[in-house]
Amino acid sequence: MSPTFRGGIHPPESKKVTEDCEFSNLSIPSKCFIPLQQHTGAPARPVVNIGDIVTEGQLIGASEGPVSANVHSSIPGKVVAIDTVPTVYHLQRAVVIEMEGSLSASASVRDKEDWRGMSREEIIQRIRDAGIVGLGGAAFPTAVKLVPPPDKKIDTLIINGAECEPYLTVDDVLVRTFPAEIVEGIQITLKALGIANAIVGIEDNKGRALRVLSGAVKGAAIEERIQVRGLKTKYPQGAEKQLIYSLLRRKVPSRGLPMDVGVVVQNVGTIYAIREAVAFKKPLFERYITVSGDLINRPGNYKIRLGMTVADIVEECGGLKGEPEKIIFGGPMCGVTVHTMDMPVVKGTSGILFLSKKQVSVEDFGPCIKCGRCVKACPVNLMPCDIASAVEVGRLDLAEGLSVFDCIMCGSCSYVCPSRRPLSHFVRLSQDRLRKKKK
Numbered sequence: 001m002s003p004t005f006r007g008g009i010h011p012p013e014s015k016k017v018t019e020d021c022e023f024s025n026l027s028i029p030s031k032c033f034i035p036l037q038q039h040t041g042a043p044a045r046p047v048v049n050i051g052d053i054v055t056e057g058q059l060i061g062a063s064e065g066p067v068s069a070n071v072h073s074s075i076p077g078k079v080v081a082i083d084t085v086p087t088v089y090h091l092q093r094a095v096v097i098e099m100e101g102s103l104s105a106s107a108s109v110r111d112k113e114d115w116r117g118m119s120r121e122e123i124i125q126r127i128r129d130a131g132i133v134g135l136g137g138a139a140f141p142t143a144v145k146l147v148p149p150p151d152k153k154i155d156t157l158i159i160n161g162a163e164c165e166p167y168l169t170v171d172d173v174l175v176r177t178f179p180a181e182i183v184e185g186i187q188i189t190l191k192a193l194g195i196a197n198a199i200v201g202i203e204d205n206k207g208r209a210l211r212v213l214s215g216a217v218k219g220a221a222i223e224e225r226i227q228v229r230g231l232k233t234k235y236p237q238g239a240e241k242q243l244i245y246s247l248l249r250r251k252v253p254s255r256g257l258p259m260d261v262g263v264v265v266q267n268v269g270t271i272y273a274i275r276e277a278v279a280f281k282k283p284l285f286e287r288y289i290t291v292s293g294d295l296i297n298r299p300g301n302y303k304i305r306l307g308m309t310v311a312d313i314v315e316e317c318g319g320l321k322g323e324p325e326k327i328i329f330g331g332p333m334c335g336v337t338v339h340t341m342d343m344p345v346v347k348g349t350s351g352i353l354f355l356s357k358k359q360v361s362v363e364d365f366g367p368c369i370k371c372g373r374c375v376k377a378c379p380v381n382l383m384p385c386d387i388a389s390a391v392e393v394g395r396l397d398l399a400e401g402l403s404v405f406d407c408i409m410c411g412s413c414s415y416v417c418p419s420r421r422p423l424s425h426f427v428r429l430s431q432d433r434l435r436k437k438k439k
């Protein structure tokens, strides 16, 4: 039986609609809104001014401080504003660029360089220069993850290809389309870490991806030890701690990090971007995403320029069939609901969903009936029902005693609750209030 973790849920997969859609390119937008913060950490500092002419892939925001990431222009053109725009990270400053001139082939078709001759430091510097961040959604700067503190001895790189969120198929299609590139990206990342062991975890509902990648590893005749392993299809199989436990039976301690158990985790999309950054010196200014949901006319998997708005994407995908009840960046379980079509796609956007009322629960919630389903579903052994009750009566002290900071915000508890109680929101609320109290 495929390995897995305790708890979790089985929401409808809803992947059929796009899983056979090969990648296609959306048209280059005439205007891009490129936020200076598309990552965890400090925003980048703008290094261009209004009126400047920029090329595709040019640095427009320089990383600031130890945890930050560079930001690059996704289209050639003129900087027409540096303005505040709505983003998934709330309001952010963004460089607004209007397309001018032609696309420079040099940014997308560069000569491949021999990364095998590069030092670890050179590889990591290229990843830093290219502004690579985790593309699975967390958007943590990758170069920072690749340089753990000296007391953390890393022995395994785990590549997250689980893609356990319903609707999303971009990682599945990426692995099936670019298996050799993914294998090379893993080799580069292993070299950056100075280790030789990697495990790729893919849910067993993606049999084609498992077969294709296993074949690519066998065919590559490489020195590194790369295993491709099937995982039980269960949400949230792709959450870092659950993935590590499933593959290695190692438990990341409460409030700890994967590096505490000798592991670095990278998403398959990040591995692909690492290869482009190191072997082709290509900055991260475009990515693949899934566009899906019952309201979009042409669902699919698309390559898009970062900073392209939802409105432009909708137009490119044939428009909407009706007024969406919800537009979600990411998957329906962990994604962020957005309220404007002006929202730009950022580095961590793995998909955009357009869902009708039929697909979205809008019922009022009721009282807890003590059924225990939320406790059974919680992958980190929390008591979501008790945390919610504590928050409702203003007892933050009780909530804190129930280990609220171990919550991984997977939403499994809310999903299974027969009273439709928004349990994960209560947990987040308690975290926010406790953090504020401690300031």
Ligand code: SF4
Binding pocket: 377, 378, 379, 380, 381, 382, 384, 406, 407, 408, 409, 410, 411, 412, 413, 414, 423, 424, 427
């Ligand atoms: S309490 Fe947190 S970790 Fe547990 S099921 Fe709810 S959202 Fe997931």
Ligand code: SF4
Binding pocket: 367, 368, 369, 370, 371, 372, 373, 374, 375, 384, 385, 416, 417, 418, 419, 420, 421, 423
């Ligand atoms: S699932 Fe809902 S009703 Fe059941 S124990 Fe949890 S909060 Fe109460």
